[in-house]
Amino acid sequence: MSHKISTTPSALWIAMTASVLWLSASSSIQAQGDGSRRGGPPLTAKASAPIELTGYWTAVITEDWNLRMLTAPKGDFGTGEASAGIKTPGGDFRPPGNIPYKPAGVEAAMAWNPEKDEAEGNRCKAYGAVGIMRLPTRLHITWQDDNTLKMEAELGMQTRLFHFGPPPRGGQMSFTSGLYIPPEPPKLETPAGLEPTLQGYSVASWTVVGGVGSFERGGSLKVVTTHLKPGYYWKNGMPYTGNAVLTEHFRVMQLPDNSVWIRFTQMVEDPEYLTQPFLINYLFKKLPNESGWNPTPCSVK
């Protein structure tokens, strides 16, 4: 007795086709950039955005309230009491309050002179890229062009620009070696000859995750800002230097009441004044429209 398995010539073809389809469906779920498109020009940053950041947003201040909503007294590092820090019996320096300052940072903070700032035309030192995100302000985020995201703050009437570079190659699985090839890091290059400014120069890139299988597509925006002018974390003159590097990760979340929020982490590396990176995170809630938008000039107090 003979068994007829198949007489169609397409068995191998079917198997190969199925394999290719499966392979494409199960390709890496994590990619960085995700801006490339097979057989065409790369997608723009605007077109490849995994999260929607445009619109009007308001700061919601639930942490460090006394420091962010109002101007704390000089020398208040977050504890409510002026303090220059403690030298331990072992000779170590323990900074006062919330900021991991070295003695040089504390010394500079204690020298804050708002009248001097006013007289020298430095009213906006607390409104730089680092400080503005901590203030009780609304934000308006729009696309200036296909590869530049613009963030305006009503308080101090400041504008930050996030410049997207060419999309990096995403992570992928090599099915010949069975190894995962991690995504290429984004190219965070700044143009030569930039002068420092309050808002510095910000390079941006998307991280795109999901969108395959059972995982929702999402991701985050990474922004690295350099070329900053010296400024203040808080309005009571807590300083950072012009060498500070600001790295931010922006994400979006939705709560059960349908409110939409930006949640972002801010890391400042400033070796001259800080013992270690200074990390915090902030929250902005989406507004339905521009109602309440109230541009206000900088003030030193």
Added chain:
Amino acid sequence: MKTTNRFGITGGLLLLSALVSQPAFAQENSPVDLSGTWRWIRYEDVRESQPGAYPGDYMGLPLNDAARMRADTYDEEWISSSPLLQCRPRGPGYQAFALDPMQIDKVEDPLNRRLVAYRVSYQKTPGGRMIWLDGRPQPSAYAQHSWEGFSTGKFKGDTLEITATHLKESYVRRNGVATSFRATVIEQVSLDEPYLDWTFTVIDPDYLTEPLVRSAIYIRAPTLQVPTYPCQSVDDRAPGEKYRVPHYLPGENPYLTEAAFKYKVPLEGVRGGAETLYPDWHSIGMRLSPPSAQYTLKPTYKDESTRIAERAEVQPKHISTYDNVEALHVAGNVYLIGGAGGNIAVSVGGDGVIMVDSGVAAASGKVLAAVHQVAHNLKPEEISNSASPYAGTWQATHAFTEPVIRMIINTNDNAEHVGGNANVRKSAMFDPLRGFEIVAHEMVQNRMIAAKAPDIAVPNNTYFSEKYTLYRFLNNEAVQLFHLANATTDGDSVVVFRRSDVIVAGDVYNSDIYPPIDVDRGGSIDGEIEALNKLVDMSVNEYMSEGGTMIVPGHGWISDAGDVGYYRDMIMVIRDRIQNMIDRGMTMEQVRAAKPTMDYDPLYGRQPGVTNQFVEAVYRSLKEKTTKGNG
């Protein structure tokens, strides 16, 4: 058959099998790997973490007035003086602020390696907090609450979103700002190596006017070991010294202006509220001045949260159709049947079913169906592992057949607990132990006879002593009744299933309404407090103020001694407030108008009539005691 086709099929199958074994398949479990050990980084509100926020510091919190009053009257000695709460862990609405190392482990299905959950452990938590990723449903509304709650998670992009429900009452700031057991916590966890961003939002319909969103950061710490936390509670009362709850009477806390004075910010900001979180408040705050000295604040409370009991009073009485009668396991042999008026507990086993209370009459059909379902689905009991001469003999002598109900025990004579007595007795499932058809304290019998209840509904086996132990083990365990004199009535019993370690509390303890103390039927506030003390003394927590002895409340969800401790303390605080008002010569109407329960009404006063009845009962029983004392 052609050779090429054979090769083709074989080759194709080999290729497919090679492909399905690619690691990409496993990656679908989780877009990012959160497992590892983590150390906190905290650069905001450092005083709140160490040594703790000042009393009265509500900056940045969208509180309502009920929450403010609760926190204004909080005395930090309370936690240290309560053995039930000394080892209270943090809930997810605060944990990320704690200076606590954290370990996250993957929990995988051993058969298919699929990621089922993340287990998150901190130093000061009872064990691993499970975050279920397998899509399991929420537990029943009658399921026990815990400090860490029941958590499910789902990846959205690169972010794990966690929803935690079934939380015990907890706090959002360590100066008495409470969160309700109705709160939900939503968390978003995102990884930017080596940092973990943890945003957590408390949604509390009882104490917050809008979601409270805050965040924390951890850094990967691969060599860190999360230490153990052998917290041993201590009762430092002298022999004979009564338990007391340290608290401030409304308007008497001298420390409420301390934060405003020390931070040099206006008191209006320090008192919190949703409006103070938004940019428009900046210009208001800049025009206000901080207090020039500390003083005793006399707050007034007037927002919507202060009128919860009033609104409940005018609600039309909800007529339930008892469509959602459900049964769930408590411990050992014991199950809870909820949704039938008052809670019903059933012990189910080889001896049949022992019902504690019978719910309302209108729900009897569904109650009997639930009893049948629980009993029918039971597995045979294990042979008892005991040196007792009777060990293991009962299973042999009692066949496991169609479920039969052997007796009803009544914890009191309230209609929501005895209403179904007659229907259960008349049902085909009722096959009683002769002479033990309905068991209760004799005052329950007396009051039901006086109320002209039909004979079939009235207890026929009563006791009058402090303790009553049923004549033999039932379902392989002792069943004991304890009379709690003059608690909600003069006939309250709690029923203890000793091997299962379950106490059925009746209306002496309700997890979400005030106790229905009825002074005319012999109830009193002091008796109620004594009863709750007894309940606490009879119970043992498994670890860190939760678990262990399970307590079935008269209404609400399965509880433990920690829950009863909170409830007892709440009642003691209200007792003290009303006593103070009586001492100041206030009338019943004046006491009612002063709203001495206002800060607890969002939790316990949402049903029509309960708050007024409770306040009146406390006033009357204290007033009678004062009058007798003076006489």
